[in-house]
Amino acid sequence: MAGFLQQIVTGLGAGAIYASLALALVLIYQFTGIVNFAQGELAMFSTYVAWTLVAAGMSFWLALVITLVVSFVGGMLIERVVIRPVEGAPELTIVIVTVGLFIFVNAAAGWIWTFLIKDFPNPFPGGALELGAVTVNFSTLGVLGVVALVMGLLYLLFQHTKIGLGMRAVATNPASARLVGIRVGWTLALGWGLAATVGAVSGVLVAPLLFLEPNMMAGVLIYAFAAATLGGFDSPVGAVVGGLVVGVAETLAGAYVGFIGSDLKIGVPLLIILAVLLLRPQGLFGRAAVERA
Amino acid sequence: MSDLVVDGLVAGYGDVRVLHGVSFTVRQGEVCAILGPNGAGKTTLLRALSGMVRTRGTATLGGTELAGRSPDTVARLGVAHVPEGRGTFMPLTVEDNLRLGAFVRRGRAEVEADLERIFTYFPVLKTRLKQEAGSLSGGEQQMLALGRALMLRPRLLLLDEPSLGLAPLVTRELFRIVQAINAEEQTTVVVVEQNAHLALGIAQQAHVLETGRIVLSGTAEDIRADEQVAQSYLGYRV
Numbered sequence A: 001m002a003g004f005l006q007q008i009v010t011g012l013g014a015g016a017i018y019a020s021l022a023l024a025l026v027l028i029y030q031f032t033g034i035v036n037f038a039q040g041e042l043a044m045f046s047t048y049v050a051w052t053l054v055a056a057g058m059s060f061w062l063a064l065v066i067t068l069v070v071s072f073v074g075g076m077l078i079e080r081v082v083i084r085p086v087e088g089a090p091e092l093t094i095v096i097v098t099v100g101l102f103i104f105v106n107a108a109a110g111w112i113w114t115f116l117i118k119d120f121p122n123p124f125p126g127g128a129l130e131l132g133a134v135t136v137n138f139s140t141l142g143v144l145g146v147v148a149l150v151m152g153l154l155y156l157l158f159q160h161t162k163i164g165l166g167m168r169a170v171a172t173n174p175a176s177a178r179l180v181g182i183r184v185g186w187t188l189a190l191g192w193g194l195a196a197t198v199g200a201v202s203g204v205l206v207a208p209l210l211f212l213e214p215n216m217m218a219g220v221l222i223y224a225f226a227a228a229t230l231g232g233f234d235s236p237v238g239a240v241v242g243g244l245v246v247g248v249a250e251t252l253a254g255a256y257v258g259f260i261g262s263d264l265k266i267g268v269p270l271l272i273i274l275a276v277l278l279l280r281p282q283g284l285f286g287r288a289a290v291e292r293a
Numbered sequence B: 001m002s003d004l005v006v007d008g009l010v011a012g013y014g015d016v017r018v019l020h021g022v023s024f025t026v027r028q029g030e031v032c033a034i035l036g037p038n039g040a041g042k043t044t045l046l047r048a049l050s051g052m053v054r055t056r057g058t059a060t061l062g063g064t065e066l067a068g069r070s071p072d073t074v075a076r077l078g079v080a081h082v083p084e085g086r087g088t089f090m091p092l093t094v095e096d097n098l099r100l101g102a103f104v105r106r107g108r109a110e111v112e113a114d115l116e117r118i119f120t121y122f123p124v125l126k127t128r129l130k131q132e133a134g135s136l137s138g139g140e141q142q143m144l145a146l147g148r149a150l151m152l153r154p155r156l157l158l159l160d161e162p163s164l165g166l167a168p169l170v171t172r173e174l175f176r177i178v179q180a181i182n183a184e185e186q187t188t189v190v191v192v193e194q195n196a197h198l199a200l201g202i203a204q205q206a207h208v209l210e211t212g213r214i215v216l217s218g219t220a221e222d223i224r225a226d227e228q229v230a231q232s233y234l235g236y237r238v
């Protein structure tokens, strides 16, 4: 039993990271209907920015703040420069643009920082909290805390600020949002900036657990896709719940399903994606695509 | 004076031209009805005024050019457009929808006061504040759309077929409210409407649009008395 609980705690820690990247995916999808395949790579790039600042001698937390700001501006710029020209283009065109962005950002990171792995500092203290027979690492607690904080801030932004109200309006009815005077173009850019910032958090959280290298986020992106699919691509709450469920499912499967082990674990998110698409395509928290005029 | 002066307005979609030079004037505080058959370009005319389609020609409100500007800029100039289909933010609450109407306004206290003012026109909305707008009935949604437009404190109100899909009683109530708003706030109104009786009932001026051109203009009484209009839109002979 203790072993089982232990696995769940471990799973939640991993799941929180998937949740934050899934949250970034969902943010952009909600605004633009675009699935941003480059989200993980943007997060990886942000993580390199943080690494560079820390390596230059900056304290971790200051480096983090600067990284988040840089990511925000970067996300906005990408929307303005790369996405804007294909706004309203067929879905396939946009998919190809984001896949292109994926390749470009990945190559750029390799070119700037090389493909050699780098150690990324863990901002949380070592050691653990003993809860009976279950051990919760401080770093797991830290990850959960950060993701909860991000969730809380996003909730405040969307539900209790005017900008947030405008963003929700754009997400649900851009034409009508324009008619009430909202600058839709800038709001979309804001959405991309926000997503890049949230994604950067996931990169910075996962980097100490893996090693920092340009392909670091590839696996995480697949888990995040599973999380967003499970929770519903149009539901931020769904993304977080989905992330936690995927994290726990992956850990449990790795531990208890004999033939899966740690090598086949990556199959778990794919199974989840497949099952959700077959059984409940809109995800647990998503809205079925039914229009009511 | 904040008159609406439309002169030689041309608009369309892509290469297809729909409006071929439309000109008319609405004096401040007046209601102007636009009548015409399906596909005449009535909706396109309102879209041209609020910047939703590309235009040539001019349309000025109190001397300020509206034509050729983006919808968000036009809204900031005090033009509220209740579009065909109402433009409701379905998944958002009734309250959010109303507050969005005032998005470009500053002055919290005034906005709160206006919210209360909207409830005096539409008491039913007050009881539905936290409800999803998409769950309202058609009539309630039309009231919400009108309420959202009023939250801008518009100088010019553009209404596209407010009666669409509503029961006759609800429609009449809605027009009564539009008339009250026009009277109390001196809001200039351009209303596109299939129900010519009702529209002419609250309008001072009216224009008949056919295939992108104004074919008949006059006071509401003139238009009502016109034999051709009577046959086409009022369903009886003079």
Ligand SMILES: Nc1ncnc2c1ncn2[C@@H]1O[C@H](COP(=O)(O)OP(=O)(O)OP(=O)(O)O)[C@@H](O)[C@H]1O
Pocket (backbone or CB within 6 Å): B013, B016, B018, B036, B037, B038, B039, B040, B041, B042, B043, B044, B045
């Ligand atoms: N989005 C669009 N793209 C292309 N053509 C359009 C579009 N909207 C309208 N049209 C065309 O423009 C013409 C005028 O349409 P509009 O909607 O302005 O007519 P209307 O007078 O409002 O008609 P109705 O009474 O049916 O609402 C029609 O021929 C229509 O096919």
Ligand SMILES: [Mg+2]
Pocket (backbone or CB within 6 Å): B042, B043, B044, B084, B160
């Ligand atoms: Mg129309």
